[in-house]
Amino acid sequence: MKKIIPVIIMTATLACVSLACWLKPHTTYSQSERRPLASKPELSVSSVVSGDFMAGFEDYTADQFPMRDNFRSLKALFSRYLLGKKDDNGLYSAHGHLSKIEYPANAHMMDHAAERFEYIYNTYLKDSDSKVYLSLIPDKNYFLAKPNGYLAIDYDKFIADFRAKTDYMTYIDIVPLLELDDYYRTDSHWRQEKIADIAHLLAKSMGTDARCDYVTNTLDHPFNGVYLGQSALKSAPDTIKYLTNDILSSSIVNYYDTGAAVQGDMYSMTKAHGKDPYEMFLSGSSPLLEIINPNAASDKELVIFRDSYAGSLAPLLAPAYEKITLVDIRYMQSSFVGNFLSFDSQDVLFLYSTTILNNSMSLR
Amino acid sequence: MIFSSIPFLYYFLPIVLLVYYAAPKAFKNAVLLFSSLVFYAWGEPRYVFLMMASITASYVTGLLIEKYRGRTLSKLFLIVSVALSLALLGYFKYADFFIANFNAITGFSFPFLKLALPIGISFYTFQLISYSVDVYRGETPAQKNIISLGAYVALFPQLIAGPIVRYSDISRQLTSRTHSFDKAWNGCRSFVIGLAKKVLIANTLGELCASYLQSTQSSLAYGWLYAIAYMLQIYFDFSGYSDMAIGLGKFFGFEFSPNFNYPLISSSITEFWRRWHISLGTWFRDYVYIPLGGNRVKRGRMLFNIFAVWFLTGFWHGAEWNFVIWGLYFGVLLTLEKFFFARYLADHKLLGRLYVMFFVIISFGIFAADSFSSALGNLGAMFGTSGQAVFSAEFAYALRNYGFVLTLAAIGATPLCKKLWLLVRNRAKQRAWLDVLEVLVLAFLLIVVSAYLADGSFNPFLYFRF
Structure with missing residues (x-):
């Protein structure tokens, strides 16, 4: 073959991709990665001299690359099947599940989380009549990683170490009730329809009863979990199921995102059809919210210090309590908690996933 | 950029x-x-x-x-x-x-x-x-x-x-x-291969090296795996960059001399340095070693010349003592070869290759560090001075995760693929389909590299710091 043809083919490839880069309309948000994409940096003398323009342009061109999701998939497939990588950016698939390697255990992060909990205990709970409980949720690597040859933290040791640092709380062990299928295949969270037994155990351990009959509803919208977008691999989406009954239907949820109470739904159908359908449970991230059950058999109250896992679990504790308050210290300074809550004789539950404890800098 | x-x-x-x-x-x-x-x-x-x-x-x-x-x-x-x-x-x-x-x-x-x-x-x-x-x-x-x-x-x-x-x-x-399509095509081939060496192999091995540096389980096997991975990463990173430079040079009509010639197949350290970073070795030879008198001087002076060159070679790579030690380490090996066993190595190629691999891997344990003390740490991890275990779970996973890339890199560091390609080309009666295949493979590599870059898999070149 004359070399003119290969040169033309390669030049055409370069030119086509270049033109696509230059002409592609700007995209502001990546649905698959659930993040805003970089925009074109401001061009000025100071931004050029400082190098900010160049750094911003590198990010911009990577984020705005034409057909970026397809290219990310190509990269994931190449890495997996042609380079033989077992994980791609820490993400792996096994037994039909996608997950992200959580390794190694970070003692510094664990200490930070323990220090935040101790601060809350010493500031608000120590001198109250509240009973304080701790329960830890292992991420799904607990069931998935080691049997499939992936690195995983020593969860039993991790939990034991954390319990030792928080020995002023009564620990409720929910691990024996959990199994891999209790988690979504494409997401990190657990499935609400699988954790009614967990809610029952927690309530029972706190001296009350949350047993209830539920109707299982299926969301008419596919759930592409966080790992599906991050991994860029093709996989069937999950299905979200959510539990309802008369008690939950008559309960009132007050959200305090802006300070004043705004009444909302237990399950937000707007969020269910949004960027992250898991946020349908108690509307996702919220620094402070309460679930009021006007039909409660007792006047018991529960305060849950929590992460996102509690969003789907807390509704299942509603039958046992007149009022459940959920506090997320990722979105509220621990020192502000006293401005909104006073502690006297409530049950107080710290319910956290090992993922948050091992990456705890967000706890404030 | x-x-x-x-x-x-x-x-x-x-x-x-x-x-x-x-x-x-x-x-x-x-x-x-x-x-x-x-x-x-x-x-x-x-x-x-x-x-x-x-x-x-x-x-x-x-x-x-x-x-x-x-x-x-x-x-x-x-x-x-x-x-x-x-x-x-x-x-x-x-x-x-x-x-x-x-x-x-x-x-x-x-x-x-x-x-x-x-x-x-x-x-x-x-x-x-x-x-x-x-x-x-x-x-x-x-x-x-x-x-x-x-x-x-x-x-x-x-x-x-x-x-x-x-x-x-x-x-x-x-x-x-002169500019020609032949030259442009050769440049294109060299550039894309270099790009793939850098992005697909060196960066992936870089992930393994980064995992080692963050590891919590020290083990002998992981220490050696790190040194081997780092050696291959440096080779694919730097030789990939040189390939790209040579390829780009051809686009603009220039002919640069090769900078690497499969150094990891060498059967002596002398040969290794004739194949590794050739332009630096010849620069020191022509502008330092020979002006100092080279080897046409008394033995003592020649030793001084050798060690001066290798001190400077190490120092050129970085302003830390570990780079100086790295340079002098090669100076010692080259001197020993020159005076004692160059002929033996020439007669025992296989043994020579094992010897080169062993000492070059150790050298990259020194080179990978950013100070003398961390170089000692790397060597300690390789020779068990802290009484660490032979294997660890992290090592086992690293081997599983990167074993295939390491194997590809090891094969790619030899002329095997090139020889096979030339053999197939020489025996093929119809070469046209091979030309088509070559173009398609290179276009595919360019697209895959773009996919890696769009995903944000990005590492700066290691030799920038030198």
């Missing part, structure tokens, strides 16, 4: 190629100089003026060296030119090293300058020195056109990580060079 980035591949390069080929012959060097300054300023907006000042100084001293050829003044201007280049290199690269050691010895506490290292200064300084020396020796006439000299020094394909192109090698090409 680096080659393995979207701004370079899909913004800078197409525009430069377009403007370069559209420009009349008389302006091609000006296009190259201007685009090279933009390329350099992208990563170092301030230091571009430092480089321009260096070029101007060498341009003026070059003219003066030539004007006073045969007279003392010529030597004086040579000394001025070399001293100026070395002073800039010393100030920006080595000042804090000297301050730290001076403080340690004397107890003073002079503050550090904390200067950012101008990218590529080690490379372009050596090119400028070679220019002045070559003009002084009369091996090449001084360049009268500052744009042509600037294009030589700042030429973006080889500006920031070599190969160290000597002026005498391309002086003629600066004024008269």
Whole structure:
């Protein structure tokens, strides 16, 4: 073959991709990665001299690359099947599940989380009549990683170490009730329809009863979990199921995102059809919210210090309590908690996933 | 700017190629100089003026060296030119090293300058020195056109990580060079292969090295795996960059000499250094070792010459003692080979290859560090000085995760693939489909590399720090 043809083919490839880069309309948000994409940096003398323009342009061109999701998939497939990588950016698939390697255990992060909990205990709970409980949720690597040859933290040791640092709380062990299928295949969270037994155990351990009959509803919208977008691999989406009954239907949820109470739904159908359908449970991230059950058999109250896992679990504790308050210290300074809550004789539950404890800098 | 980035591949390069080929012959060097300054300023907006000042100084001293050829003044201007280049290199690269050691010895506490290292200064300084020396020796006439000299020094394909192109090698090409589809195709092939070596292999091995550095379970096996992975990463990173530089050079009509020739198959350390970073080795040979007398001197003086060269080679790679030790380590091995067992190694190739692998892997345990103490840490991890376990779960996972890439890299570091390809080509009756296959494979590699870059899998070149 004359070399003119290969040169033309390669030049055409370069030119086509270049033109696509230059002409592609700007995209502001990546649905698959659930993040805003970089925009074109401001061009000025100071931004050029400082190098900010160049750094911003590198990010911009990577984020705005034409057909970026397809290219990310190509990269994931190449890495997996042609380079033989077992994980791609820490993400792996096994037994039909996608997950992200959580390794190694970070003692510094664990200490930070323990220090935040101790601060809350010493500031608000120590001198109250509240009973304080701790329960830890292992991420799904607990069931998935080691049997499939992936690195995983020593969860039993991790939990034991954390319990030792928080020995002023009564620990409720929910691990024996959990199994891999209790988690979504494409997401990190657990499935609400699988954790009614967990809610029952927690309530029972706190001296009350949350047993209830539920109707299982299926969301008419596919759930592409966080790992599906991050991994860029093709996989069937999950299905979200959510539990309802008369008690939950008559309960009132007050959200305090802006300070004043705004009444909302237990399950937000707007969020269910949004960027992250898991946020349908108690509307996702919220620094402070309460679930009021006007039909409660007792006047018991529960305060849950929590992460996102509690969003789907807390509704299942509603039958046992007149009022459940959920506090997320990722979105509220621990020192502000006293401005909104006073502690006297409530049950107080710290319910956290090992993922948050091992990456705890967000706890404030 | 680096080659393995979207701004370079899909913004800078197409525009430069377009403007370069559209420009009349008389302006091609000006296009190259201007685009090279933009390329350099992208990563170092301030230091571009430092480089321009260096070029101007060498341009003026070059003219003066030539004007006073045969007279003392010529030597004086040579000394001025070399001293100026070395002073800039010393100030920006080595000042804090000297301050730290001076403080340690004397107890003073002079503050550090904390200067950012101008990218590529080690490379372009050596090119400028070679220019002045070559003009002084009369091996090449001084360049009268500052744009042509600037294009030589700042030429973006080889500006920031070599190969160290000597002026005498391309002086003629600066004024008269040819462009052809054959040359462009060879350049294209070299560039894409280099890009794939860097992005697909070196960066993946870089992930393994990063995992090791964050590991919590030290083990002998993991220590060795790290050293091997680092050696292969450096090889694919640096030789990939050289391939890209050579390929880009061909796009613009230049012919740069190869910088690597499968060094990891060497059966002696002497051979290894004839195949690894060839342009640096030959630079030190021609501008340091031979001027010092080379090996045509008494044995004691020859030993001094050898160790001076290897001290400087190590020191050139970084302003830390571990790099000096790394250079002297090779000096010792080369001396032992020279005086004792060069012939034995020549007669026992397989044993020689194992010997080279063993000592080169250890050398990269030293090289991978950023200080003498961390070099000792790396060696300690390889030889079990802390009583660590032989294996660990982290090692087992790293081997599972990167075993195939390591195998690919090990095979790719030998001429096996190239030989097989040539064998198939030579035996094929119809070569057309092989040509088509080659184009398709290269286009596919370019697309896959783009996928890696779009995903944000990005690592700067390791040799930038040198």
